[in-house]
């Protein structure tokens with residue numbers, strides 16, 4: 001906390017522009033705390049309700065300081081936001097609450113020149129060529145998961161998909177193969193992943209860190225950091241570094257042959273934790289929703305099974321995309337305005353945020369929005385800036401291609417061996433920032 005920050009203001013918003021006072025698009029007049037609770041807990045009904053009541057552009061006010069977020073859902077508005085000047089449309093500042101976990105260098109948290117540099121250094125590890133290099137490892141992980149399943153068993157697919165995507169992060173992103181190391185890291189990583197919103201909000205008040213769940217969080221994070229710094233030092237010393245195909249090895253090498261300062265240890269640590277938190281539960285959730293949809297329809301299952309048998313990855317990718325449309329994992333994308341900006345003819349003052357609503361865009365901009373129809377991503381032209389599960393512009397999810405590659409590999413391995421049945425409908429529940437299936441997307445698997 002800075003010397004001038006009063007005690008009741010969390011440190012992560014201390015350097016934000018002041019909360020604007022001028023007129024903004026309409027929205028509820030309730031206290032910020034009430035709006036925040038509705039927004040966080042009931043977003044799948046609250047946001048469509050706001051849209052029905054106030055129209056295409058509306059404003060909500062959130063804690064801790066009653067700051068306004070102006071929500072948009074029309075493609076032409078979303079386009080303007082994604083194309084906005086990154087010096088004005090900040091994405092990182094809005095994620096500052098995650099700083100205590102992800103670290104100050106995290107790609108998700110930085111803006112401006114720092115973001116440009118980090119993004120440039122990380123991009124090669126997510127290029128189509130790099131993704132091809134990871135695929136065999138992902139297939140092995142998916143295969144060994146599926147081989148552990150028994151005919152006729154019923155389980156929460158979300159839990160199994162979380163286990164798969166955590167293995168993928170540890171082996172493909174961190175490049176760990178040694179079972180002892182994996183055993184050491186797994187609980188530390190889970191401790192960071194399972195951090196509760198109360199811990200996150202409390203992190204803005206450093207004096208709290210000596211107590212209870214905050215102390216446990218800080219101790220776990222510090223132990224994880226020590227393990228990660230050891231891993232980075234060992235990897236730097238690996239004689240076969242240049243030929244390794246994991247993400248960490250590529251991040252260590254990048255910049256070496258260019259006019260760019262390579263990532264230092266603290267930056268590498270922050271990007272590893274960021275990739276873990278941004279890539280693990282999101283992909284698992286998307287897969288769990290996909291299994292839910294396939295499990296509910298014999299017709300879609302049969303078509304996807306055929307695609308798995310024939311190696312028709314394009315169809316499996318369309319299944320994933322349609323599932324992510326119908327069940328957005330992340331509800332919205334936020335940009336904090338550092339200067340006033342005009343979106344769709346409305347001037348929004350500096351200090352407010354603008355946010356394309358993924359939930360609304362995926363409903364309002366598609367025909368028969370409640371129907372699960374993967375073919376819309378193959379036979380029909382999807383209009384730009386309507387399907388936005390990965391955000392857009394210079395901040396678009398760097399792991400989008402990675403997660404689709406991973407999702408297709410898991411579906412292919414699974415569907416070649418098992419059919420899935422989902423007996424009960426599932427509904428979204430908010431878990432931190434992701435919208436997971438409330439009942440974990442329970443499925444029964446039947447050997448083919």
Ligand code: HEM
Nearest residue numbers: 108278279282283286329390391392395396397398399403
């Ligand atoms: C279904 C899976 C995923 C979903 C739905 C998802 C969604 C998103 C969204 C909405 C954003 C913000 C984009 C914006 O502000 O415009 C984002 C950013 C990001 N995602 Fe993902 N993501 C997924 C998987 C992954 C994976 C697998 C990784 C890495 C292994 C990853 C790493 C990141 C990073 C580092 C950013 C920050 C990018 C930046 O600010 O430049 N994500 N993701």
